[in-house]
Amino acid sequence: MSTEQFSHQFISRISEVAQCDWQRLAGRSLFTSYAWLGALESSGSVSKQTGWQPYHLVIYQQGNSQPFAILPGYIKSHSYGEYVFDWAWAEAYERHQLEYYPKWLCGVPFTPVVGTRLLCKTPTEALYQYIQSALNEATVQHDWSGWHVNFPSAAEDWSNTRLLERHGVQFHWHNQQYVDFDAFLATMKARKRKMIKKERDKITQSQLTIVWLDKSSINKEIIDLFYQCYCHTYRKRSGHNGYLTRAFFDLLFTAIPEQIKLCCAYRKDTQADIRNFVAASLYLQDEDTLYGRYWGALEHSEHLHFELCYYQGIDYAISHKLARFDAGAQGEHKLLRGFEPVLTHSYHTICHPLFNQAIDNFINTERSQIAHYALQCKALLPYKTQ
Numbered sequence: 196m197s198t199e200q201f202s203h204q205f206i207s208r209i210s211e212v213a214q215c216d217w218q219r220l221a222g223r224s225l226f227t228s229y230a231w232l233g234a235l236e237s238s239g240s241v242s243k244q245t246g247w248q249p250y251h252l253v254i255y256q257q258g259n260s261q262p263f264a265i266l267p268g269y270i271k272s273h274s275y276g277e278y279v280f281d282w283a284w285a286e287a288y289e290r291h292q293l294e295y296y297p298k299w300l301c302g303v304p305f306t307p308v309v310g311t312r313l314l315c316k317t318p319t320e321a322l323y324q325y326i327q328s329a330l331n332e333a334t335v336q337h338d339w340s341g342w343h344v345n346f347p348s349a350a351e352d353w354s355n356t357r358l359l360e361r362h363g364v365q366f367h368w369h370n371q372q373y374v375d376f377d378a379f380l381a382t383m384k385a386r387k388r389k390m391i392k393k394e395r396d397k398i399t400q401s402q403l404t405i406v407w408l409d410k411s412s413i414n415k416e417i418i419d420l421f422y423q424c425y426c427h428t429y430r431k432r433s434g435h436n437g438y439l440t441r442a443f444f445d446l447l448f449t450a451i452p453e454q455i456k457l458c459c460a461y462r463k464d465t466q467a468d469i470r471n472f473v474a475a476s477l478y479l480q481d482e483d484t485l486y487g488r489y490w491g492a493l494e495h496s497e498h499l500h501f502e503l504c505y506y507q508g509i510d511y512a513i514s515h516k517l518a519r520f521d522a523g524a525q526g527e528h529k530l531l532r533g534f535e536p537v538l539t540h541s542y543h544t545i546c547h548p549l550f551n552q553a554i555d556n557f558i559n560t561e562r563s564q565i566a567h568y569a570l571q572c573k574a575l576l577p578y579k580t581q
Contacts, residue, residue, distance in 0.1 A: 198324050203253060203254045203329050205250050205252055208249060217262075230447070230450035240304070246275065251266065267312070276305040277302060297338075298342065307345075344543075365524055365525075398496070405458065410452035456477075456479075460502075460503060536568075538569060
């Protein structure tokens, strides 16, 4: 298959592609599904006004009106919500009186989850070559500083392109076929095991009730309370109410109710009552992985964050025989709780030749530092040595 067999267009709304066509290519990918990305657009969480202007690349084969491949993408006027940090690159551009924004980004807004980025059933080397050509052409046409692909899965073949490859580290928990949480704890060194037990005991002593809610028990009142928690977390951390609108969560709970869970904490060791609601953590699930995304508390309780965001998730993954638990980006404190360092990847094209060379040099140095950091993280894991 040659690049001449392809054509393409950019679309500014996901609705310009039939949902069945989008989902046929996305398959089981949760965060690049029509439901997830469509909810972001319909709710106004992503738009030109928020600095995430949808501009998806849709590729066709000659003689076929159905999309052959899709690369979800956005024109960015800032670098917030990406989790591959390029602020230093933007500042360097500014020091030289150059514009770093706009740029084009293939990624999932506000969601640093490794997964499918190129939606295609049978990607080929020719397709990757065509994508590079199409995006390079669009970059010149629209005067973007460059284009980027964040957190693609290892199955995608971006490493064989001429893009700049950048590495990062996240912390994921892996299920070693544990029968229960105690079996997981038994693999740890005594001091670390005692630390976790002590943190969980604090929750028990506080007389908080922890309840998992699914589609049968999640209603508008619960979503309202969860959204208050979400906003409260961002106000404490960043001084704003967060990137996602209330409408996003309404749309999401309606679109994929089977894949969403809320882990909630209530005051008193009694039946859950919304008047006693304290905190919540949002989880999503696909066929083999649990994802912890957003959390918040309306009042402080010691170690409640660890309980709702980590230990309850591990418990859930074990009981549901899930292979992996991704509790979100960053957080070295996860290491002591059994989460292991995992390398992530992003790929970049910078149009300005001198900056492209300078950033390439930086990334090459950074990759060796990241590799060393990952080894240091592994040395901090709490597991018993064989």
